[in-house]
Amino acid sequence: MNRDVILFGCTKLSEEILVSLIKNEVKVKAIFSIPRDFNISYSKEKVTNTNYADLSIYAKQLNIPYHEVDSTDKNKITNYRQHIIDLSPDIILAVGWYYMIPKLIREIPTEGAWGIHASLLPDYAGGAPLVWAIINGETKTGVTLFRMESGVDDGDIIDQEVLSINEDDNIRTMIEKTAKASKKIILNSITKNKIDYKPQEKSKIKVFPQRSPDDGEIDWTWNINRIKDFVRAQTKPYPGAWTIINNKKVILWDISIEE
Secondary structure (H helix, E strand, O other), X not given: OOOOXXXXXXEHHHHHHHHHHHHOOOXXXXXXXXXXXXXXXXXXXXXXXXXXXXXXXXXXXXXXXXXXXXXXXXXXXXXXXXXXXXXXXXXXXXXXXOOOOOHHHHOOOOOOEEEEEOOOOOOOEEOXXXXXXXXXXXOEEEEEEEEOOOOOOOOOEEEEEEEEOOOOOOHHHHHHHHHHHHHHHHHHHHOOOOOXXXXXXXXXXXXXXXXXXXXXXOOOOOOHXXXXXXXHOOOOOOOOEEEEEOOEEEEEOOOOOXX
């Protein structure tokens, strides 16, 4: 069976998921997005989404409502509560979404609000999970589809897929791997007759912080493998790892280890 969806998203992954839903005739009833330059809790200034995708184009094509949210205040989203009730969605699907979705909104859809997270929860909950996994030298990660609760990535698990992190992988290739796996498990779950929700062991959840471009400075006291992992974790399309040479900031996009 197909379920009616409202999409919350603003990234290229959001766009890929949306296109997949449309191609497979899943009814998308509305799109909520965030502007390219937006407010977020960890910065006094607006930050730029380097992975931004304009989803208003698809809303026009589908002739469905499109709304932009630019506030860390949960009341900004709850202002749309009656509008969402009137749309009668089965699922709110949050992919590439940077704000908490309050309970008043999550409880509207019959199946709740679903999120996709680029790790095997409960591992690497929180911000930038792929970046942290590569920095920490992990050899595997994955994607998790879960039903959102009030905490950070701590809701019931719907489905997961394991992915390898090979020596020649970087953040770009891992984004591609997770996008492909995300499309697969989201579509499978939305069209499944019965969904099984598996509670997480919350005592095992470790929340990692968000990262900003300032966190990309290389510490040359690290061993060479950690430096290489640090660089490949933050290469394009992300802002890159950097160092200061002759009082100038130099970005390193790739690095190799020589004997």
